[in-house]
Amino acid sequence: MNNNGGSMASNNETLFRVEHLHVSVENTEILKGVDLVVNRGEVHALMGPNGSGKSTLANSIMGHPRYKVTQGKVLFNGNDVLPLTPDKRAQLGLFLAFQYPVGIPGVVMGNFMRAALKARRGEDVPVREFRKLLDETLDLLKMDPSFVRRYVNEGFSGGEKKRAEVLQMAMLKPEMAVLDETDSGLDIDALKIVAEGINALRGPDLGVLVITHYQRILDYITPDKVHVLFDGRIVKSGGPELVHELEERGYDWITNPEASGAGPEAVAAGKENA
Amino acid sequence: MTGTVTALPSLNRDAVEALSARFGEPEWLLKRRLEAWRLFEEAPMPDPLSEEWRRTDVSNMSLDGLAPFAPPRKAIESVAGLPAELAVFLDENEDLAGRIVQHDSDVVYETLDQDLAAKDVIVTSLQSAAREHEEIVRDSLFTAVTPAEWKYLGLHGALWSGGCLVYVPKGVEVELPIEYVAGLTAERTGIFPHLLIVAEANSSVTVIQEEISPEITGLVAGAVEVIAREGSNVRFIDVQRLGKQVQNFTTMRVLLSKDASFQGILLGLGGELTKTRLDVRMDGEGSETELLGLVFGDGDQHFAYDTRQDHVAPRTESDLLFKSVLDDSASFIWNGVVEVRRGATESAANQTNRNLLLSDKASASPTPILEISAYDVARCSHGATVGPVDDELIFYLQSRGIPADEAQEMLVDGFFAEVLERVPSERVQDRVRAVLDTKLGR
Numbered sequence: 001m002n003n004n005g006g007s008m009a010s011n012n013e014t015l016f017r018v019e020h021l022h023v024s025v026e027n028t029e030i031l032k033g034v035d036l037v038v039n040r041g042e043v044h045a046l047m048g049p050n051g052s053g054k055s056t057l058a059n060s061i062m063g064h065p066r067y068k069v070t071q072g073k074v075l076f077n078g079n080d081v082l083p084l085t086p087d088k089r090a091q092l093g094l095f096l097a098f099q100y101p102v103g104i105p106g107v108v109m110g111n112f113m114r115a116a117l118k119a120r121r122g123e124d125v126p127v128r129e130f131r132k133l134l135d136e137t138l139d140l141l142k143m144d145p146s147f148v149r150r151y152v153n154e155g156f157s158g159g160e161k162k163r164a165e166v167l168q169m170a171m172l173k174p175e176m177a178v179l180d181e182t183d184s185g186l187d188i189d190a191l192k193i194v195a196e197g198i199n200a201l202r203g204p205d206l207g208v209l210v211i212t213h214y215q216r217i218l219d220y221i222t223p224d225k226v227h228v229l230f231d232g233r234i235v236k237s238g239g240p241e242l243v244h245e246l247e248e249r250g251y252d253w254i255t256n257p258e259a260s261g262a263g264p265e266a267v268a269a270g271k272e273n274a
Numbered sequence: 275m276t277g278t279v280t281a282l283p284s285l286n287r288d289a290v291e292a293l294s295a296r297f298g299e300p301e302w303l304l305k306r307r308l309e310a311w312r313l314f315e316e317a318p319m320p321d322p323l324s325e326e327w328r329r330t331d332v333s334n335m336s337l338d339g340l341a342p343f344a345p346p347r348k349a350i351e352s353v354a355g356l357p358a359e360l361a362v363f364l365d366e367n368e369d370l371a372g373r374i375v376q377h378d379s380d381v382v383y384e385t386l387d388q389d390l391a392a393k394d395v396i397v398t399s400l401q402s403a404a405r406e407h408e409e410i411v412r413d414s415l416f417t418a419v420t421p422a423e424w425k426y427l428g429l430h431g432a433l434w435s436g437g438c439l440v441y442v443p444k445g446v447e448v449e450l451p452i453e454y455v456a457g458l459t460a461e462r463t464g465i466f467p468h469l470l471i472v473a474e475a476n477s478s479v480t481v482i483q484e485e486i487s488p489e490i491t492g493l494v495a496g497a498v499e500v501i502a503r504e505g506s507n508v509r510f511i512d513v514q515r516l517g518k519q520v521q522n523f524t525t526m527r528v529l530l531s532k533d534a535s536f537q538g539i540l541l542g543l544g545g546e547l548t549k550t551r552l553d554v555r556m557d558g559e560g561s562e563t564e565l566l567g568l569v570f571g572d573g574d575q576h577f578a579y580d581t582r583q584d585h586v587a588p589r590t591e592s593d594l595l596f597k598s599v600l601d602d603s604a605s606f607i608w609n610g611v612v613e614v615r616r617g618a619t620e621s622a623a624n625q626t627n628r629n630l631l632l633s634d635k636a637s638a639s640p641t642p643i644l645e646i647s648a649y650d651v652a653r654c655s656h657g658a659t660v661g662p663v664d665d666e667l668i669f670y671l672q673s674r675g676i677p678a679d680e681a682q683e684m685l686v687d688g689f690f691a692e693v694l695e696r697v698p699s700e701r702v703q704d705r706v707r708a709v710l711d712t713k714l715g716r
Contacts, residue, residue, distance in 0.1 A: 066665075086672035087672040087677045090674055090675035098673075102667055104670065104685070106690070106692055107685065107687070107688035108691075115674075115676050116674035116675050119674070119676050151688070
């Protein structure tokens with residue numbers, strides 16, 4: 001598998017489409033019409049400053065009850081998943097790697113993973129097969145086997161939590177994965193391991209949306225497309241070169257073009273993509 | 275009392291004499307019963323305004339029309355010989371060191387491992403022990419719990435029957451658990467099970483008490499006395515799986531000598547109204563106590579626990595962890611006192627109560643109380659929480675494909691796991707898990 005996760009050929013089959021999505025939290029509109037298309041095999045990066053609505057988009061895609069969708073659609077393999085409960089969405093092959101995975105006291109990682117895998121596959125997984133898959137995945141992510149006996153995310157370090165998210169992704173084999181700031185709170189070694197894990201999962205059938213505040217993780221995972229979310233809208237989209245532009249120029253030239261001296265065309269281009 | 279054969283006996287002084295005569299008891303025992311009856315008659319019903327009772331609805335605590343004992347039950351050859359409504363709770367092939375089964379007012383089954391019998395371990399009905407091991411019973415019965423404490427204990431003192439004595443001689447270690455079953459099948463009848471555990475110096479024993487009944491109305495007013503002498507180690511598990519119209523009042527008191535240790539695990543699952551008192555008095559220096567509680571209530575079940583970790587001697591340690599899961603309009607009360615007396619220097623105590631509410635109508639009110647008189651206490655801490663299932667946890671599990679109801683079950687299991695993993699015996703753990711699974715309808 002391509003080690004640097006370089007651009008994987010997209011087969012141009014639309015896997016995932018967000019259409020004009022409006023989302024409110026406690027009567028405040030956070031997403032104000034988001035449009036996004038991820039084809040099978042593509043990795044997209046969604047960047048944006050804090051408070052732009054990145055996590056709201058991630059949670060809305062998965063169906064968190066606190067986020068109220070007031071308009072729009074989330075189409076996965078052509079079907080609107082918004083009427084579905086989160087578990088149904090996951091069973092279809094949607095996956096969210098959480099920015100802040102919650103600790104679940106008393107629930108052992110191994111048992112949890114088995115229940116999740118059973119739900120995803122719609123049938124019980126034989127113990128031997130489960131163990132093998134688990135061991136391989138632990139190995140991939142350089143995780144200690146004792147990990148599976150621990151309570152889910154309880155007392156995990158930041159790095160362990162993020163690795164555990166990728167472990168779950170690797171085991172559940174989603175078709176579309178949203179990674180919500182999976183890079184935050186990781187030191188460079190942990191970041192490399194997590195990125196390698198994600199790269200290993202890239203392939204012609206998987207769509208990935210990497211949500212991040214920094215370009216750092218994108219040094220290791222090369223996206224096919226990059227979007228900038230600001231104030232609840234995607235204001236700019238482009239190729240991987242956009243990452244470096246953001247790295248050099250920050251967000252201001254997009255989010256506040258007058259102050260930063262960027263021309264109005266930049267904004268217009270952003271609007272077109274929105 | 276001479277009454278006709280068919281009429282239910284009434285709750286009166288004659289019933290006490292009739293009961294004593296039925297078991298051919300020695301005179302001293304009848305005397306004690308009658309004294310307890312007097313205390314019962316003198317004692318008022320609980321004051322609904324008192325701290326101990328104000329959160330419990332005492333209005334339906336009535337003894338009217340209650341039979342003081344059931345007709346005699348015949349001895350059985352094995353647990354399978356019990357009526358199906360009791361047998362369903364028990365495993366005939368359970369690996370036990372000894373078993374005493376009480377059906378209504380009579381002990382109908384007794385068994386004890388031969389090797390242990392040869393080591394002078396006694397596991398027998400308290401009723402027969404009163405004759406055959408008179409000295410032990412006379413010296414120890416009602417020394418930890420007394421009929422003067424409150425009205426229902428007076429009644430218990432007058433009307434206890436069947437019962438179980440576990441006596442472990444000095445230095446003897448009993449590996450497998452001993453089980454005492456108290457099963458009620460007689461309608462509108464009170465039974466008064468009594469478990470007396472005497473662990474001599476440096477002995478060790480595990481005793482499981484099962485309180486069971488089908489869905490009938492009735493009263494189980496029991497007492498548990500544990501006398502743990504120097505360096506002994508007693509583990510006690512109470513599994514309360516009574517029918518949901520049975521009222522259950524049990525007082526448990528543990529007396530610990532020097533370096534003795536006690537682990538108590540209370541499992542509250544059944545009953546309409548359950549009021550349990552569990553006190554541990556650490557009289558001996560260096561004695562230790564661990565109290566664990568698991569309560570799962572639904573419907574309109576009410577559970578009230580009063581606990582006391584009483585540190586009398588220096589360098590004593592106690593730790594309490596009670597957890598309840600409450601569904602529908604079930605309610606849970608916990609009044610937990612840690613008392614560190616003046617002489618109990620360098621002692622340490624902790625109490626933790628966590629409650630998980632699965633419904634808006636369910637409630638839990640924990641009251642941890644510290645009463646510290648010693649000047650130098652090593653550590654004293656307490657904490658209590660009440661709250662619903664965390665939506666974020668449900669969402670997390672759901673996001674992995676696990677349906678909400680299954681997610682909630684996992685969280686309930688996880689919630690109890692923290693208590694279960696502190697149970698050192700895997701056998702006991704498995705058993706508790708199985709009981710919980712049954713209650714959870716699995």
